[in-house]
Amino acid sequence: MQSRSTGTTVSAGSSTKDAIRDAALELFRAKGFEQTSLREVADVVGITKASLYYHYASKQDLLGAIIDPIIEHMRSMAAEVDGIRWSGASVRTVLRDYLRGIVRHRHAGALLLRDTVAIINALNDRYPDWVDSTEQLRGWLAGPVPTDESKLRAVAALEVITVALVSTEYAPGAPDELVEGILLDCAVTVLDGFADR
Amino acid sequence: MQSRSTGTTVSAGSSTKDAIRDAALELFRAKGFEQTSLREVADVVGITKASLYYHYASKQDLLGAIIDPIIEHMRSMAAEVDGIRWSGASVRTVLRDYLRGIVRHRHAGALLLRDTVAIINALNDRYPDWVDSTEQLRGWLAGPVPTDESKLRAVAALEVITVALVSTEYAPGAPDELVEGILLDCAVTVLDGFADR
DNA sequence: GTCTATATACCGATAGAC
DNA sequence: GTCTATCGGTATATAGAC
Known part of the structure; x- marks a missing residue:
């Protein structure tokens, strides 16, 4: 469902979707779920908020994956x-x-x-x-x-x-x-x- | 600093400031601090958000009192x-x-x-x-x-x-x-x- | 002390080009 | 898959009349 594609440097052997999940977990743990905006998560991953929504339909979906x-x-x-x-x-x-x-x-x-x-x-x-x-x-x-x-x-x-x-x-x-x-x-x-x- | 004033019916023997604190504690416990807006607190007390700010300088001040x-x-x-x-x-x-x-x-x-x-x-x-x-x-x-x-x-x-x-x-x-x-x-x-x- | 009205800012989510 | 731009909503906080 998610092609490994060309050797991009999203994260060591990990997809962008996983990178978003990992960054979100770290931020949620440090600052709390409500205190963390999707813009901050996207910034850490190096994409924009709109791109994040391509991988997760909502903030709740992202939390659910975690x-x-x-x-x-x-x-x-x-x-x-x-x-x-x-x-x-x-x-x-x-x-x-x-x-x-x-x-x-x-x-x-x-x-x-x-x-x-x-x-x-x-x-x-x-x-x-x-x-x-x-x-x-x-x-x-x-x-x-x-x-x-x-x-x-x-x-x-x-x-x-x-x-x-x-x-x-x-x-x-x-x-x-x-x-x-x-x-x-x-x-x-x-x-x-x-x-x- | 806070005159007992005339016998207003804010709450049984309690000031408006205390009533705000008590209502806030109840709401914060039920819904969480960030999930509770000062408008909700003011509604429970029966005043407006602006009046609440007369008693507490900020949301953090209110939390501190609790x-x-x-x-x-x-x-x-x-x-x-x-x-x-x-x-x-x-x-x-x-x-x-x-x-x-x-x-x-x-x-x-x-x-x-x-x-x-x-x-x-x-x-x-x-x-x-x-x-x-x-x-x-x-x-x-x-x-x-x-x-x-x-x-x-x-x-x-x-x-x-x-x-x-x-x-x-x-x-x-x-x-x-x-x-x-x-x-x-x-x-x-x-x-x-x-x-x- | 309480009100109405508003300033300012950020949020989640979407539209549509590339 | 990622972007720019924006919508609609709500939040904290303030200004000023009463």
Whole structure:
């Protein structure tokens, strides 16, 4: 659909469309979605705003290209959890899988975490059931007989997971395996109320 | 500076200036700071946009009136921590005080948490050293000899504390004392790596 | 203190030439 | 696929009457 064409220097082996997406992610993360104009994105890429519209039909489309993968990950986790019996072991497995996906989509996740209001406002037409997904996962983690305490611990555990999104800022040298191990331990501990190692 | 004047019916025992601040906080929380226009705020209060500018010199001024108290709390915690020797007991005390302040400024805190990028962008002139404050608290919590693990655990512990900002959404019936007790336990546990109760 | 009216600027999006 | 030019809308902020 997109010919590799002649050896133009848009970006190392990447199309203009991808270059726009990458530049937008960087700017959205630094300045926020609403605070970033498409003119600024186009300037970074080296094209005009009108050219950008050739590749993306709207600003929401561009945001969708960035956010889609991590939203899909969250949605699939919520669906998967529906058929899993709650237990100490399955809780750890679910949190581990969730954490791994978060790490994989780290950059988009950091945007989603820090600019939640603007992004949800812009994309609640595209993802009408995203809030329900997060709610479902939270409810499952709180256990079959939720109490105020187990609900709060579930929220706290998910909050701990999100630290993976910004781990490179605070522990730049730590490899992903270490980050995943520590945060999974923290999240499980928060849910249980005591460590099980 | 602001005469109580005659008994006008601006709001129950409150000035117009306060009514503007309260309406703005509610709208900013629901729609985000940048997504909320001063015209909308003025409409809720029942005045025009021009009248609003009589009370607040700019949109940033209005945001500052909302955010100032919690920023000041964070700054004072960071300053206080500078003279405290790090220990298991002092860590718990600091986290408890921090958590109590967060609960006290819950509404402004929830705005700050969910619209971080927009708010920091709007107010980084007014609070040039706010990021340093949070960094200082985080560094102290990580202990006298920080490792990648202790740094990550410090970030995670502070992240757990922020759950207090949205606790009323997920555990509406829980009293503040219960919320504070649970979250303090979670945060301390995350920092230690095992419970100490 | 509140109003109407307006200045100024930028935004997202489109039209149409090349 | 990229450009120039522009439309329609809305935003913050101000001027000046009452």
